[in-house]
Amino acid sequence: MGDRFRAEASDRGLEVRPGSKFTMVRFPGARLRWRTEGSESTIVSRAGSASWVSRTDLRAVRAYPGIDIVLRSGRGSVKAEFEAAPNADLSRIRYCFSGARPRAGPTAKTLIIDDDWREEGLRAWQTTADGERRLVEARYIVRGECVRYNYRRRVDRPLRRRAHDKFPS
Numbered sequence: 001m002g003d004r005f006r007a008e009a010s011d012r013g014l015e016v017r018p019g020s021k022f023t024m025v026r027f028p029g030a031r032l033r034w035r036t037e038g039s040e041s042t043i044v045s046r047a048g049s050a051s052w053v054s055r056t057d058l059r060a061v062r063a064y065p066g067i068d069i070v071l072r073s074g075r076g077s078v079k080a081e082f083e084a085a086p087n088a089d090l091s092r093i094r095y096c097f098s099g100a101r102p103r104a105g106p107t108a109k110t111l112i113i114d115d116d117w118r119e120e121g122l123r124a125w126q127t128t129a130d131g132e133r134r135l136v137e138a139r140y141i142v143r144g145e146c147v148r149y150n151y152r153r154r155v156d157r158p159l160r161r162r163a164h165d166k167f168p169s
Helices: none
Strands: 005-010 013-018 023-026 034-046 049-064 067-074 077-084 094-098 102-104 110-113 117-127 133-135 138-143 146-151 159-166
Touching: 005 067, 102 138, 110 138, 117 138, 117 146
Parallel strands: none
Antiparallel strands: 005 013, 013 023, 023 094, 034 049, 049 067, 067 077, 077 159, 094 146, 102 110, 110 117, 117 133, 117 159, 138 146
């Protein structure tokens, strides 16, 4: 994360600093009490110098009723996941930007924020009782500064939604 961007989670949302810019990502209606999960560290050597790269996931348990928000970092990007319990109200999931403007990308599975940052490869799936993943059609819906998701069918099993967020270098 260090060379490309900085991100800090708080009870207000996620503060992202891609380069010299500042963007606040808010989750309206969510209760954000972040906790760390796991840790993975690596020493990276380049041309006689070394730097410490650390990866820690953050989880806001029950940020929305029955829905966790999980942030995973690594390799210069952040993955945002929403993990939903059976019958959770997925329409509650949305996030809004201050200091940046989201817009739909060339496909319904791509979101562009100020041409600097992209969310690509939106995927949603249900996990069956035997652990099999069943894909659920999903797409981004942009309204002003806020983004939500549209799912094609009712989700009655646990659901995970993942987007791979690319921050500028």
